[in-house]
Amino acid sequence: MTDENGALSIDFLAGFTIFILAFIWVVSMIPGIMIGLQSYTIDYDAVAYRTGVILVEDPGWPVSPPWESFNDLQKANVTRFGLAVSKDTPNTLSQDKVKRFFNLSTPADPTVGFIYPDDYHTRAIFGDYPYGFNISLVDLGGQNESVGDILPNGTGYIRRVVKIKGPSNTTIGDAKYSKYPSFYNKTDDDINQTTTHVFSILIDNPKLMDEVKDPAYQIDPAREQITINITDIRSTITNNITAGIDNTTSNITLIDVKVYKKEGGLYSNVPLPASEFPYINSSSARLAAMPAINVENVTLKMSSYYFDLMKAQDSQIYIALGFNVSKGVVPQNSTFLNNTQALPDFYNMDGKLTFENPNTIPFNYNYEAENVTQPYLRDAVLEVAVWSGVG
Amino acid sequence: MGNTDGQFYTIEGLAAALIMLLTAYLVVNATSVYTAGDTHISDMQLEALGTDALTVMDTNQSRYTMSPLRNIITNGTAADNQTFGTMFGNLINNRTNYGMDHIQYSASYSYRDGTDVKQTFLRASRNLSGGEHAVRATKWVFVNKQLGSIPVEDRAVLVEVLMWRD
Numbered sequence: 001m002t003d004e005n006g007a008l009s010i011d012f013l014a015g016f017t018i019f020i021l022a023f024i025w026v027v028s029m030i031p032g033i034m035i036g037l038q039s040y041t042i043d044y045d046a047v048a049y050r051t052g053v054i055l056v057e058d059p060g061w062p063v064s065p066p067w068e069s070f071n072d073l074q075k076a077n078v079t080r081f082g083l084a085v086s087k088d089t090p091n092t093l094s095q096d097k098v099k100r101f102f103n104l105s106t107p108a109d110p111t112v113g114f115i116y117p118d119d120y121h122t123r124a125i126f127g128d129y130p131y132g133f134n135i136s137l138v139d140l141g142g143q144n145e146s147v148g149d150i151l152p153n154g155t156g157y158i159r160r161v162v163k164i165k166g167p168s169n170t171t172i173g174d175a176k177y178s179k180y181p182s183f184y185n186k187t188d189d190d191i192n193q194t195t196t197h198v199f200s201i202l203i204d205n206p207k208l209m210d211e212v213k214d215p216a217y218q219i220d221p222a223r224e225q226i227t228i229n230i231t232d233i234r235s236t237i238t239n240n241i242t243a244g245i246d247n248t249t250s251n252i253t254l255i256d257v258k259v260y261k262k263e264g265g266l267y268s269n270v271p272l273p274a275s276e277f278p279y280i281n282s283s284s285a286r287l288a289a290m291p292a293i294n295v296e297n298v299t300l301k302m303s304s305y306y307f308d309l310m311k312a313q314d315s316q317i318y319i320a321l322g323f324n325v326s327k328g329v330v331p332q333n334s335t336f337l338n339n340t341q342a343l344p345d346f347y348n349m350d351g352k353l354t355f356e357n358p359n360t361i362p363f364n365y366n367y368e369a370e371n372v373t374q375p376y377l378r379d380a381v382l383e384v385a386v387w388s389g390v391g
Numbered sequence: 392m393g394n395t396d397g398q399f400y401t402i403e404g405l406a407a408a409l410i411m412l413l414t415a416y417l418v419v420n421a422t423s424v425y426t427a428g429d430t431h432i433s434d435m436q437l438e439a440l441g442t443d444a445l446t447v448m449d450t451n452q453s454r455y456t457m458s459p460l461r462n463i464i465t466n467g468t469a470a471d472n473q474t475f476g477t478m479f480g481n482l483i484n485n486r487t488n489y490g491m492d493h494i495q496y497s498a499s500y501s502y503r504d505g506t507d508v509k510q511t512f513l514r515a516s517r518n519l520s521g522g523e524h525a526v527r528a529t530k531w532v533f534v535n536k537q538l539g540s541i542p543v544e545d546r547a548v549l550v551e552v553l554m555w556r557d
Contacts, residue, residue, distance in 0.1 A: 026415075045436075049439075136487035160439070160440075160443050161482045217453065367454075377452050378452070381487060
């Protein structure tokens with residue numbers, strides 16, 4: 001009979017070895033399994049967070065000229081979207097940037113605006129993985145904006161609370177004319193009646209930059225569009241029966257808009273491109289060519305692109321609008337909106353003679369609330385959702 | 392009759408073990424397990440939201456105005472505390488879609504009074520019962536007012552908001 005005392009069963013040995021090997025295998029596999037399990041959702045949240053940070057805390061690239069001022073033909077130059085007014089103002093977004101960001105192209109006209117998803121993926125979402133995404137903004141003082149697809153279940157998500165900086169603007173109209181008649185109508189005097197009337201506006205960049213340092217409240221024409229509405233201009237005509245001029249029937253013509261830059265005491269004429277031509281009589285399209293006849297009101301929307309290219313941050317900019325008033329087509333001597341003595345004349349204006357004489361007092365686009373509606377911040381909420389765009 | 396000594400007859404056990412392991416692997420691999428470590432994501436989202444809301448509330452609307460948060464703490468009336476509740480509640484709960492969110496909060500601010508640190512309650516959307524998983528958002532706010540025994544002067548107070556989801 002075989003003695004089995006002290007013998008190690010081969011069954012036990014085999015079973016224990018298999019168990020230990022399996023145990024080691026499972027333990028070494030668990031971290032990998034967990035990473036595999038969580039990677040997508042963690043990734044989506046991280047990508048959403050990153051996009052939220054880029055949009056809310058970064059002004060985008062390029063900064064000069066700002067990316068939002070590039071038109072659709074130039075949009076290839078935009079490398080990164082960012083909606084912040086500047087890198088120093090996280091959570092404060094620029095209205096111009098927001099408007100441009102949500103300017104989506106349509107299938108009918110893909111050349112206008114940014115194309116979803118490609119243009120947004122490469123400039124806001126980043127990465128090689130084809131994420132699906134939706135970026136929405138609810139402007140608590142305005143309208144909702146959105147780009148992207150309908151949200152599926154289980155997306156990465158971030159919500160940011162922000163301010164939107166509304167750009168400055170001014171309306172020069174009856175209220176100002178009646179309060180300061182001598183200021184807005186320097187030719188309100190029969191002796192000085194003239195056929196050409198010049199109304200000028202001063203953008204004093206060095207003063208604008210110096211007086212307010214915080215970009216959230218600063219008027220910076222090289223970063224944000226400025227809007228100048230000149231309305232009720234007919235009311236500035238003084239009737240002249242002998243010349244056949246009256247403020248109800250006479251024709252008002254905008255001859256031209258000239259821009260002068262003063263740098264180092266010297267004035268230079270800066271051509272005004274057609275892309276900066278004014279809007280006439282509340283039209284939705286810019287004027288195609290000057291002169292413009294039968295003008296009732298003029299709106300100047302000066303883009304940041306134009307100012308940035310001028311390199312005018314240390315310069316004073318004068319914008320001079322030349323008008324004449326006629327009974328039919330021939331300009332008549334008359335009194336009309338005029339705050340500038342153009343020398344020797346509007347067509348051959350000399351900057352120093354014109355803008356540095358006591359008869360010229362340009363409208364100053366500055367920080368006085370009476371002159372200009374100042375930048376104002378309003379609340380908004382931005383949401384970014386990211387998910388798998390595969391399948 | 393055969394002798395079973397030394398025979399490898401646990402093949403059934405081996406097969407069962409492998410099947411169990413395979414099943415466990417498939418189950419674990421097919422299911423999204425929300426581990427305790429993942430809560431930091433929703434915590435981070437909530438904290439970012441609260442910090443944003445406090446930042447926005449402490450931003451002047453224009454050059455000529457005081458920030459709403461500074462105004463609320465400086466005046467310190469019951470109506471101001473209610474204004475805080477309305478503003479903060481709206482900012483953290485507003486969404487672009489799907490109606491309002493359901494984030495609750497409890498806010499207070501603290502300041503130094505001599506060697507003591509004192510706390511003043513601002514507003515809560517719901518009382519804390521202790522069971523909530525709350526996250527904290529804070530912001531230093533500059534005010535000019537009398538706090539405790541210190542007379543009116545420029546001071547910094549720490550606004551602290553606890554936030555949690557229903």
